Amino acid sequence: MRFHLVLAAVLWAGCADARKVRGISSSYKRFYRERKSFLCIDGSKIIPFEQVNDDYCDCEDGSDEPGTSACPRGRFYCTNLGFRPHYIPSSRVNDGICDCCDASDEYNSHAHCQNTCWNLGQRERAYVEGQMRTLDEGLRLKQQLIEEGVLLWREKQAQLRELQQAAEDLQIKLEEHRRKKHEAERLKEQTLKALEAGDGGVRHQNNSVTGVFQLLDSNKDGRLTVDEVRAKVVLVHDEERLLSEDEAVGLLGEGHQMDLAKFRHTLWDALTRGDSVKIKDALSAAGSLVGEDPHLKAADRAAEWEATNLKKVEEAYETINMEISDLRKKLAIDYGTDWEFLFLNSQCYKLKVYEYTYTLCPFNQVTQKSTAGTEVSLGLWGMWAGTPKNPYNQMVYENGEPCWQGGSRSTTVTLTCGTETALRSVKEPSKCQYIMDFQTPVACQPVLKQRGIHSEL
Template sequence: MKQKVSYSSANQIRAPQCASARPVAAFPFAKEEGSPSSESRYLRCPHRLRSSSMMTCAALLIVIGMAVSSAAAVEVQRPRGVPLSKRQFYEENKPFTCLDGSRTIPFDRVNDDYCDCRDGSDEPGTAACPNGSFHCTNAGFRPTFIPSSRINDGICDCCDTTDEYNSGAKCENTCKELGQKEHEVLQKMAEITKEGFLLKQQLIQEAKNRQQEKQSKLTELQNNKKELEEKVEALRTVKETAEQPEKEAKELHLKAWEEQKAIIRAEKDKAKMAEAFLELDDDADGFVAVAELQTHAELDTDADGTVSETEAQGLLGGVDHVDTASFEKVWDNIKDKYVSESQPVEPAPVDTPPEESNKLADNDSEQYPSDDDVQEEEEEDEEEDDYPEEDFDKAPPTVKTPPKKDEDEEAMPPYDDETRVLIDAAQKARDNFEESERALRDVDDQMKNIEKEISFDFGPDSEFSYLYSQCYELTTSEYIYKLCPFNRVSQKPKYGGSETNLGTWGTWAGPEDNKYLLMKYEHGTGCWQGPNRSTTVKLTCGKETTVMSTSEPSRCEYLMEFTTPAVCQEPEAVISSLHGHDEF
């Protein structure tokens, strides 16, 4: 009957009494039935020992012999801490070569609690090598590796308890329970993936239908564009044809009005000249003489404040007096400066004499009036306000307002009926032309948007196209996050405040084997004394399309988890991952 060797603390034998002895494991490798005992492989003592040391070694050899004899028949197994995938490198009857090829050592040095290989491969089941690793078989659950430093550290790392074979720690084998839980989780994931994949197929079919619709719409718009371009050119010709007679009619109307205005101005100027002649002819003898001009200081030509006899003669054309007919010839010399006596003159500012200024200064230093005096003055002011019209009548206007009659006279008269018809026809042609131009611009915009959407990378089968022009929100205790795929990501305080741009669409940023697992949004609002905000969106398989979580792993760099059926793979890939975990 064969007996299975259990690599427990009973198998770990050390020889501290040997001065240069190496600590060894009694069974670095389980032996096949009938193999020679060769205890000398497991304990090496110097050839020259003192008698006490020799006695100690002899005693240990006896113990080893008893242990070996008790395990005369065992099953062939791999060394502790070695995975099945590396079993072929650990053969008991052959020297062991370090896995990095650095050296070859006798096999009895494997798992002897002494590090011989630089890569730690000779000590897969002990903590001797700092860079070594221990393989947890974890039958019933997932096999795994742990650092050698965790072997026999009193903490159960392997669910099958194999890492604590000599620490005395009380570990329970939980692999079966963990395997069942993981199986349930993976089974649930498989179900979600299956449903998500079915939804993905629907999304792909819908994307194909939309693609066809977009392509048909684009073709229709291209045909409409050609028709609109022809229509625009035709209406442009109609507009230009209608605008030509309109322009000519308006020019004729304006010319007639300019001529009429010139006649009106001439008549006004003539009337003003006649009025000025009468005003300047003080003695009413029918002549305007030099002496009469000298009474009008505003006619001073050399700005000395008076009109000299020479200046007056110059204004009258070099003569001493002129009659009405001659006055008309010299009127151009006078009219620009002449001020009619009937025109009110604004009073010139009066300079306050120095004495009065001193009196005002003295009054400022007097005692303020009593409250009764102030009240009486306010009552007087109120009485004055009761008669505002009288005050306005008494107060002379400071600025002369031109008569409205003159403004009306300067306004251009309305167009005649014939011109009005031409203007209306031209305006209608302009409206039609502008309307057709707007329609053409709208078609151009629609074509650009459709072409952009058709050419966009929505995945291998356009499965992500349904996210286009959509937005999804996540509300936390402080903020409302909004993800608009292929557009932007934003953050807004939950209880009021301005929105912050966390990045605009950049590119797909997943690994080479599947770049559609990550979205990158960049160039958001800048942080205070920091970089611009950016967001990475991690896509995971799910039946629903929703934002699951948001975090800020680094300053101004956000991470958002987003579930969508569009990333769900075929269920077979997930189901296969449920098997092949057990290693016995």
Template sequence: MMLSSYVTFLLISSLFTIIFCGNIEHTVLRGVPTSLHSKYVPSKNFSCLDGSSTIPFEFVNDDYCDCRDGSDEPGTSACPNGQFFCENKGYIGTLIPSHLVGDGVCDCCDGSDEYETTIVCNNTCFELAQKTKAEREAKQALHEAGVIKKKEIIATSVVTKATRQTRLIELEQDLRKLEYELKGKEELKQQAEIPENEAKGKHQKLWEEQRAVREAIARDNQMREMFADLDTNNDSLVSIEELQKHTELDTDHENEFTAEEVRSILGADSVNFDEFNVTVFEQISNSYQKLPQISIETPVNQDDLAATTEAHLKQEEEEEEESAAATEGDYEEDLSHHEASTHVATSLDHGKHIHDDTVPEYDDETKRLIETADHARNEYNEVERKVHDIKRQIDDLKRQSDVDVGIHGEYSAFIDQCYDYEEREYTYRICMFKDAKQIPKGGGSEVTIGYWDSWCGPTDNKYLRMKYANGATCWNGPARSLTVTFRCGIEHKTVDVREPTRCEYAMLFETPSACDETIAIASVHPDHEEF
């Protein structure tokens, strides 16, 4: 009977010990992450997690900081650098600074950080779990839809790349053929231009000679008229007294027109017609003016002047024809032909053409040669235009091939595409792999905020961010630049532009190209969530 009572006592004592020890362990391990439970064993001394010291286990969570890293007080606010683990069952376990424990504010969704206070914390872990689940499912659905479009872009990129390469080969073959054809057209053009230039040269030379004759006639008439006007006494001489009347010829305009000044012009006391022609006329022709007619003077014999002019004109023509016949036989034929059609020299209407500087129309043979050369030039120019066009296409294709559009070509849809973002004062326009600009809405010049530079995303995926650098320089500042960050979206569009730092712009851009297949295919278990 006594033995039975003793056994019963031992069983009851053991039971209380187990219960008591369990409560101690539960209390001691408050605020400790599950992954660190093996470090907190009540039957052993506790070693600070930073290895700085070892303390009796009863010092753990005794509201006194013994370890430098605060690891002995995971469940209290004793250590300023300690951390408290919120278990948050049904949601995501999190670490919070231990100084938030017992501060009267519910920081853990399960309220476990306020275990020693009278604050009643509502357990919001379920609601947070539901919200997180909905956000994750929405994100997954977005990435699923985006990945479908992304795969379409990649598939198109593969076809485009192959088509581009094929087209490049075709264009290079066409270019070689056209360059060979162009060389032949150039030779034909040069051959056609030789007789054309010769004929046009002859025509020009003939016209210049005829114009020189007309100018000589005009000069001779002007000189004769001036001589007759100066020779007031009709003695066939121009004297000092006669020229001295023309004070407009006095170069200093300060003193009287002296006899000595007049003599310096004439070179003598008087000059005859030939001397006047040789030494005086050129000196005074630009300044000479007729005197007002105050009395009736003996008029110049117009018949004699016309006869003299006609004789001089005929003499010039005969000299010109003799010179042409002596130098080139066929030139005389061209001259005669041209004279017959344009009435140059003696048959020219002097009053109409004396000051005419318009080149006469080409003869029929020259026109034919010009037409032949024009045809050759047009054919050459047409082939040359095709060569330039093909070279431009080749350059464009090579430029597109050299652009880094992602590992699988997922950013290939951006090539040669521009996108606008409207905000209150500006329109921001980014032309992918080219440049980005800020365009004022109120008028004014657009500003380049960067030229395509490189991909600059994180090491695990550099294609999530791109850099545009060396834009227009800010006033007293650096050159403008733009960083574009990509995130998953159904469409290609800019969703935000800011200037977080002066002259450094940040753009957020949505695109299917940034959608992640690992997120899209993440499994969801309706009866169990892992956070």
């Protein structure tokens, strides 16, 4: 009999204790050890311990009613053994709706709640295990991409050095070709001046005499006639007047025709002096004469050749400097502590969402293309905008095309861990402001492995 009384007392004490500590986490149970009085956790009031969980709110912080809905600011702790424990507002206690998966919040209501914590825990554990496997695989792939990034970075640096050396060599060639072009032009100018002045030596003089004779000899019969002279020779002070027949005969040495030998000692002298007669359209005629000179032709060909070569070297020099500038810009970008993001450069990733196709080209731009073919810029590469602990988990693309409401379009790209690199989602939470989820192994962080599965699962 005595044994039964002791057992009943123990059971009653257990029930009383369960009533008093209901809705309390293990870390707060020290405040609810049964004693004569209870101090509100905020220290504002002391009440008799019998008033704890009596369905009447005595403490301003609601700490005296953790297991009832009496206090508007109260919280009820769901133990949820086998799943994640959490707090719910005390107003939900015994409201006929099961909020705790272990049904502990509906201990005194008409609701028939089943304990689903184990099933929920199993699903969450399976999810976490899947995430851990994904993380492990992602970290393995990330290491490969880091190694590739280091090699690629070294290749880019070597390429830059080669381009810089090539630019230096071209600079030397450029200066040499400029010098040769200048010399060729100077030689051409000297030859031209010698021809025009008639003091280029006997050979030049003979060539000039022959050239003028051939210019005047329209029918190329080796003789100059009165009509040929009148057609191409004019008075210096009256260019518009046609020479008379007598004037032409006088220039021909009082004859009606002459050959090259006689021309050299008669009309050529008059043309050389330039005080009485000259060839009609002297500039054009001089150009024709000059063009016939073999020395000038050679000088002209040399100048043209050097000009062509110089242009080719200048174009090559300009092209290689553009390549150097472009490569320097690429190398100036922050590709992560181990250059793990370098492989994304020059890559583009697409995702179709309804009638739009979105394209993300990391470190370049983001675009949106409609089914009608209209393409709009949603932003150009701006900067990394992650947290201090993980600065590489977010990209910002700004200064896209203007929005009809004003301002320019921009896109924020959040990088998440995954076993493949792909654009996963695109949203427009506010007008012309876009957010993207971009999955890639290089976003995987080893620190995630330390979180593990919650100890109370």
